[in-house]
Amino acid sequence: MSIRVIKDKCIGCKICIKSCPFGIITVDNKLAIIGDGCNLCGACVPACKFKAIVIEKEQKATQDYSAYRGIWVFAEQRKGKVEGVAYELLGEGRKLADKLQVPLSAVLIGDKVTEQAKELIAHGADKVYVYDDPILNNFQDDSYGEVFIKLVAEEKPEIILIGATSIGRSLAPKIAFRIRTGLTADCTGLEVDPLNRNLMQTRPAFGGNIMATIICPNYRPQIATVRHKVMKKAARDAGHKGEIIQKTFDFKSITIKTKVLNIVEEVAKTINIAEADIIVSGGRGLGAPENFKLVEELAQVLGGAVGSSRAAVDAGWMPYSHQVGQTGRTVCPKLYIACGISGAIQHLVGMQSSDVIIAINKDPQAPIFKVATFGIEGDVLQILPALTKQFKKVLGGDY
Amino acid sequence: MNIIVCIKQVPGTTDVKISEKTNTLVREGVESIINPFDVYAIEEAIRIKEKIGGKVTILSMGPPQAKEAIKEAIAMGADDGILLSDRAFAGSDTWATSYTLSMGIKKISAYDLIICGKQAIDGDTAQVGPGIAESLGLPFVAYVRKIEEIKEGYIRCERMMEEGYEAIEMSLPALITVVKEINEPRLPSLKGMMRAKKAEITAWTAQDLNAEPANIGLTGSPTQVVKIFSPPARPGGEMILGEIGEQAEKLVTRLRELKIV
Structure with a gap:
């Protein structure tokens, strides 16, 4: 993978100099030179009217991902109660699932949480995978992460949505790194292309000054953390039918190296701003x-x-x-x-x-x-x- | 205690604009700084060293000019620094960045604690710290606001959550990412600046790291940016005019019409 200037095509017009966000292109002797520090952002490629700048990317051997189907939502819960953000993800996940004509599933991990699965179904989940175990009482990256990673390997979803909360943004990178797939942080917009099944993930960067749309074309599943309070909550429909799948995990197979000692709530007695109307x-x-x-x-x-x-x-x-x-x-x-x-x-x-x-x-x-x-x-x-x-x-x- | 702090050199402002002509970021005349969240990580590492002894190594990935950021960290009190720099690293997303930094850490080999800032102010992803931990098979705690206790093989810290905090303990080696509530970073001392000036920053390439070519740079990155654009503006609003009492009355009436209150 590299960037290069095709000598025969470059006329030294200098348009590319202006297009470079990092100011590292120079023109010498009527030939553009790309300096050190190029991060291959690609801005100069379309800017060149003579198609003289090319980025060559070694093609990853295309893997067959046709076995990866379905949309998943991480049903984050705290103290046994599913968080509002999970219902927002179900609302958004439903749209994606309908467009791709696949089922929408929720993954519910915790202790004494099975009862909550019914609520998830009423909010649009077709399937709920439940891990209900005292070990899973509090969120921990290693226990929740291992459970999630194993389930992904077994069931092969194509898209996973996780709330961009402090828990979600800690858990998601662990999962994505291990599975060796793409992760887009803190998305505020999601669209799916029904043809290539790519998730177009839009998110703010540079403190919100810039929006970027990101895809993950060659890896599955596609994982996104989604900002709280941006997507609309799924409507409740008590008649919606779904399946609850009880799962177990052998915790003897892993070493849990972290331990939550206590959880302290500090919010002032006033109304929590994140939930206020x-x-x-x-x-x-x-x-x-x-x-x-x-x-x-x-x-x-x-x-x-x-x-x-x-x-x-x-x-x-x-x-x-x-x-x-x-x-x-x-x-x-x-x-x-x-x-x-x-x-x-x-x-x-x-x-x-x-x-x-x-x-x-x-x-x-x-x-x-x-x-x-x-x-x-x-x-x-x-x-x-x-x-x-x-x-x-x-x-x-x-x- | 051997501590590695991972830092990133970023533009000194998030106030960047998109050129309407070229549809790319305009970053002209913007100076580079150490990512502000990483400064808290450097400070915390130096404090641990001052308390229980040890060594603080700065690790960064970036173009050759990122050496300046490492020197700034040395001026604050870090012992030495390593820059991972190679054109083959260009175009890395968070997966490839996590992999590359973890390969650098493997090469350093002696470490008890790795500290990262919670996120960089340009990408705002907060994914690289946890990614490094996973790559190295280490336990980690993100969003640490306080280290309660640290000793050989053990750390107890507080993770900042939306509604408060959690006290968590784990075995070392481990990784933490820190939030700005953790400390008040010091300014570089004169002596530190002198030392930084003379410091030799080690540079390692992809080959030095024995990095798998399929895992680095653009090739190793599962995600691709396909479009950047300015956030859409909200449609223009309505100014409520008149005397103060009148304004209040008009506004409340409009809100009643919209059934907001």
């Missing part, structure tokens, strides 16, 4: 930490959660668990109210899929207005109390 968020535009109480008052009237920009967390005004954005939580509420948040891209990628966004900011040029459904330009310290008052008036109740 309404979020009122504050940023540095509030001017001082004590002004967060205006945000809290509005959130309380609306029965919503309090979010925060990274800047306000970094300033020590709010704990990290409230942070919305690339390095905090991705949220997708029905209503998101951004108060004094300018809208850095890192914040926007964490909340822009909210149904309705309200932005309150004194700077009319603030990027937050670009994603807002409704915008109010002005002093957030005056507008917030007025809004709280108005909501109280129309919503009634005793606050």
